[in-house]
Amino acid sequence: MERTNIQANRNNEQHSGYKVFTRPGENPLPLRTYIENARHIVILGHNNPDGDAVGATMAMYAYLKSWGKSSRVVYPNRYAKNLAWMDPDRIAVNFLENHDETAALIAECDLLLIMDFNRVSRAEGLAPLLEDKKAARIMIDHHPEPDKHWFDLGFSNTKISSTCELLYRIFHQELDPAFINPHVCDCLYAGISTDTGSFSYSCAHKELFTTIADLIARGLDTVKVHQRIFDNFAENRMRLLGCCLGERLIVKPEYQTAYMYLTDADMKRYNYQPGDTEGIVNYGLSIAGIRFAAFFTQKEKRIRMSFRSQGDIDVNLFAKEHFGGGGHKNASGGHCFESMEATIAKFERVLPDFYRNVISRSKPS
Ligand SMILES: [Mn+2]
Numbered sequence: 001m002e003r004t005n006i007q008a009n010r011n012n013e014q015h016s017g018y019k020v021f022t023r024p025g026e027n028p029l030p031l032r033t034y035i036e037n038a039r040h041i042v043i044l045g046h047n048n049p050d051g052d053a054v055g056a057t058m059a060m061y062a063y064l065k066s067w068g069k070s071s072r073v074v075y076p077n078r079y080a081k082n083l084a085w086m087d088p089d090r091i092a093v094n095f096l097e098n099h100d101e102t103a104a105l106i107a108e109c110d111l112l113l114i115m116d117f118n119r120v121s122r123a124e125g126l127a128p129l130l131e132d133k134k135a136a137r138i139m140i141d142h143h144p145e146p147d148k149h150w151f152d153l154g155f156s157n158t159k160i161s162s163t164c165e166l167l168y169r170i171f172h173q174e175l176d177p178a179f180i181n182p183h184v185c186d187c188l189y190a191g192i193s194t195d196t197g198s199f200s201y202s203c204a205h206k207e208l209f210t211t212i213a214d215l216i217a218r219g220l221d222t223v224k225v226h227q228r229i230f231d232n233f234a235e236n237r238m239r240l241l242g243c244c245l246g247e248r249l250i251v252k253p254e255y256q257t258a259y260m261y262l263t264d265a266d267m268k269r270y271n272y273q274p275g276d277t278e279g280i281v282n283y284g285l286s287i288a289g290i291r292f293a294a295f296f297t298q299k300e301k302r303i304r305m306s307f308r309s310q311g312d313i314d315v316n317l318f319a320k321e322h323f324g325g326g327g328h329k330n331a332s333g334g335h336c337f338e339s340m341e342a343t344i345a346k347f348e349r350v351l352p353d354f355y356r357n358v359i360s361r362s363k364p365s
Contacts, residue, residue: 015207018157018166021148028153031174034136035064038111041071042135046117047124049079050278051194051229056115056140056163058086059187063171066179071113072105076124080275082232086187095126103129114139116163116191118146118156142166143327144316158328161202164191168211182219189215189225197282198230201310201330233276240270244280244295251287255355258284259294259347263340267297281306292359296336296343303336303343311365313358322350 013019022028035041043060045053057073064071073087077096095102106112106129118141120127130137139146139154142163146156155174160166168188171177189212196203216222244260251258262277270276277297284293291310296303305323307315308331315332319325323334336343 013157013159015159015205018155018169021146021154021156022152023149031138031153031170034111034138034153035069040109041069041111041113042105042109043071043073043113043115044123045073045075045115046122047076048274049075051083052162052164052191053116054079054083054086055187055191055194056167059164059167059184060113060115061091062181062183062187063179066181066184074102074105074126076126078274080278081273082229082275083190085228086190102126106130107132109135111135112137115167116141118143120147120150140167140170161208162191162195164188164195165208165211180218185215185218185220186225189220189222190229193226194229197279202328234273236271237273237276240266240272240276241280243270245283251290252351253289255292255351256290256359257292257294257351257355258287258290259296260284261296261340261344262298264298281308284308285310294347296340298340301337303338303340305334305336305343307332307334311362313362318354
């Protein structure tokens with residue numbers, strides 16, 4: 001594939017490009033130079049690494065390997081089992097289960113490639129270790145409002161489907177597409193397909209499908225990736241989903257809203273494993289007339305909340321305003337440090353205003 005024109009695609013946030021930022025007054029090196037000069041590279045994904053975080057970090061690792069550069073991949077905690085195929089070298093370490101090795105890798109690295117998140121707090125327990133200023137920090141991410149002062153160099157596009165789609169453009173425009181091998185393609189596609197809910201949102205731009213056409217030409221196997229991610233659940237996970245849909249689904253047609261929840265006891269009953277609740281929130285939107293879906297899960301004293309919406313209903317603002325979170329316009333998350341009952345009561349309390357001010361005024365998609 002031809003190399004695209006760097007200048008034409010930089011500093012636009014259309015689907016073909018991305019914005020490049022640096023600290024005010026600083027003149028950064030090109031990404032290529034950072035990588036060429038680095039002796040110890042650590043690639044970092046966010047807490048509860050999802051398909052896009054594992055896809056982007058593992059794509060970067062495999063890309064650097066085919067370039068002849070070694071690197072390590074670090075997460076704050078473990079990835080889900082159905083994503084493990086992206087890590088055939090078992091190169092990833094996670095801080096929760098391996099404090100010492102993770103701390104040593106971070107202490108000795110001179111280049112941090114931070115993927116699919118844009119502020120240090122999303123590294124959870126790892127965050128304090130990242131404050132040591134020895135390593136250059138480079139961000140590649142698609143979430144809004146990056147913490148620009150924290151990074152030496154950042155690549156951002158908030159309109160794009162996923163960090164994986166952005167990374168594909170960076171391989172072309174900042175580095176060299178020659179190192180994109182079939183495994184890199186599979187990892188990129190994994191992130192794109194999970195972050196779009198299997199091509200149901202954030203995907204209506206032709207550039208994405210041109211990207212996928214090129215990935216297929218380079219060896220992507222879409223059927224294999226789909227089966228490994230979506231047809232690879234334990235029986236318990238399907239029964240957990242059944243419990244959600246059968247017993248824990250509340251539909252509020254008057255607010256075009258549906259929500260589900262799982263308690264600690266539900267999760268124990270179905271032997272919950274990391275990743276088992278991934279994607280469940282999307283089922284709410286499958287109901288006719290429902291345009292706002294929420295999903296709450298309990299982990300000890302904290303309730304994790306996920307929000308999904310259709311069209312121009314902005315759940316990033318909703319999460320930020322009421323539940324200390326954020327994310328994207330149509331997919332966001334938050335949390336509540338109260339009981340499940342109190343969390344649900346709070347959600348139901350703010351819902352009528354959200355319906356009146358946002359949902360009822362938005363264009364039906
Ligand atoms: Mn993402």
